[in-house]
Amino acid sequence: MLDxxxxxxxxxxxxxxxxxxxxxxxxxxxAAVDRSVLVRDSHDPSGGMIVLDSVExxxxxxxxxxxxxxxx
Numbered sequence: 001m002l003d004x005x006x007x008x009x010x011x012x013x014x015x016x017x018x019x020x021x022x023x024x025x026x027x028x029x030x031a032a033v034d035r036s037v038l039v040r041d042s043h044d045p046s047g048g049m050i051v052l053d054s055v056e057x058x059x060x061x062x063x064x065x066x067x068x069x070x071x072x
Contacts, residue, residue, distance in 0.1 A: 015042055 011031040027042040037057040040049040052060060063069040 011038065013040070013045070 011033060013029040013031045015027050015029045028039050029042045029045070031038045035054055037052045037054075038049045039052065039060075041047055060069070
């Protein structure tokens with residue numbers, strides 16, 4: 001869970017340089033805060049985010065690397 005005492009802290013949102021700048025790119029942005037990683041849709045940054053702890057983040061990355069998260 002995101003600690004609400006960090007509200008107002010500027011987040012450094014990042015996305016992969018491989019995503020390019022095109023409008024047709026499906027991409028997420030991530031930001032680290034405390035011990036959590038925040039993930040949001042780069043096309044809708046105000047549309048909400050998911051909060052992952054370090055264990056969930058590593059599992060998420062493993063699924064991507066293994067191709068499990070590939071929706072195509």
